[in-house]
Amino acid sequence: MPFPSAATARRAAPPPNPSPDARAAAIDLGRAVSRRPLLRLAPGVAPALAFLHLRPEPGVPGAAPGDDLARHASEGVALRLLAALADPAQADALLGPAPGLLIDLPIRAILPQPAFTAASVAALPLAAAADPAAFASLAEAARRRGWGVALRGLGAGTLDRVRPRVVVADWFIVEWSAALGDGPTPDGLRQLDPPRIILIGCDTAAALDWGLDLDIRIFGGARIDAAPSASGRGS
Numbered sequence: 001m002p003f004p005s006a007a008t009a010r011r012a013a014p015p016p017n018p019s020p021d022a023r024a025a026a027i028d029l030g031r032a033v034s035r036r037p038l039l040r041l042a043p044g045v046a047p048a049l050a051f052l053h054l055r056p057e058p059g060v061p062g063a064a065p066g067d068d069l070a071r072h073a074s075e076g077v078a079l080r081l082l083a084a085l086a087d088p089a090q091a092d093a094l095l096g097p098a099p100g101l102l103i104d105l106p107i108r109a110i111l112p113q114p115a116f117t118a119a120s121v122a123a124l125p126l127a128a129a130a131d132p133a134a135f136a137s138l139a140e141a142a143r144r145r146g147w148g149v150a151l152r153g154l155g156a157g158t159l160d161r162v163r164p165r166v167v168v169a170d171w172f173i174v175e176w177s178a179a180l181g182d183g184p185t186p187d188g189l190r191q192l193d194p195p196r197i198i199l200i201g202c203d204t205a206a207a208l209d210w211g212l213d214l215d216i217r218i219f220g221g222a223r224i225d226a227a228p229s230a231s232g233r234g235s
Contacts, residue, residue, distance in 0.1 A: 029084060032056060032077045035094070038102060038198060038220040039229055041212065047229040050218050051121065052098035053200070054081065075106040082109060085116050102171075102198070104152060107138070115146035123173055126153030132166040139168050150198070156180040159188030169196075176201040176221065181210045189214070 038051040056077035081103065084090040095101060100119030105111075107128045122142055129135050129151055139149040150171035154162065156179035164172070172192050176199055180186070189197075194215035202208050202221030211219060 029077065029080055030093075033081055033094070036200075036220050037098075037224055037227075037229075038200070038218050039224050039227060040218050041208065042217055043212065047227055049099060049229060051100040051102040051119065051198075052095060053123075053220055054094070054101065054103040056081065056104060075108070078103070078105050079109060082112060086112055091116060102150060102173075111142055111145045111147050113145040119148065120146065121148040121150050121171060123150040123152045123171075126151060126158060126161065129162060129167045129169075132163070132168075136168050139170075154188075156186065159186050162188060162192075164191050164193070171196050171198055173198045173200060176203075176207045176211070181206065185214065 034053075034055045034057050036053045036055070037049055038053050039047045040050040041047050056074045081094075082105070085094060095117070099117065100121065101115075101117045102121045102123055104123045107124060109122065111122055124135075124138065128138060142149050148170040149168075150173050151162065151167060151169040152173040153175075154172055155175040156177050159174070162172070174180075174189065174192075174197055180189075195217060197211075197214075197216045198218045198220065199207070199211040199216050200220040202211065202219050202223050204223060207221065208219060208223060
């Protein structure tokens with residue numbers, strides 16, 4: 001039986017497995033970033049759009065949520081998003097009329113100067129607060145570039161990891177869940193300043209009522225997505 005030629009062997013060889021960076025670069029940015037409104041609510045006051053929340057959600061085939069491949073792809077999309085927002089044409093398509101921008105970013109992101117909007121906020125993962133001194137340095141560098149800083153990844157099981165008097169974030173992003181709403185208010189949540197909390201994942205009226213009762217004023221979630229003010233143009 002003759003051996004296959006080199007050309008035949010090359011054609012039969014499986015394609016090389018792309019690197020994580022190549023996978024992230026190949027993802028369609030427009031489909032890999034969710035754009036969710038965050039509304040400011042208060043009794044007796046018309047709802048107003050506070051921020052547009054941009055979250056990288058690349059959905060890499062074969063990757064499980066939270067694993068290294070998914071995390072790397074998400075970080076890659078976030079860094080590409082920063083570059084895209086520096087282009088006015090792409091920024092208009094991504095942001096629309098939003099008065100403020102909240103964008104989930106990895107710790108290693110280098111923030112552009114000036115910021116994209118008058119109220120641009122970098123939402124950093126909870127791991128960034130593991131070293132409060134390092135987090136303070138990140139926050140100081142961000143503010144020098146005109147950015148605010150938020151801490152994300154807070155919820156029923158993680159609120160007690162944050163010491164708000166030490167972690168100098170401008171905003172704390174808390175994910176609503178039934179576990180958070182059941183029973184007494186968690187100690188970690190009581191230590192946060194309510195006007196600096198953004199409550200996301202609000203899919204029910206009960207979630208909004210719970211937040212408003214705690215004097216939280218900025219909300220996101222399916223209930224907010226459906227509100228007329230979520231477009232930024234009012235009803």
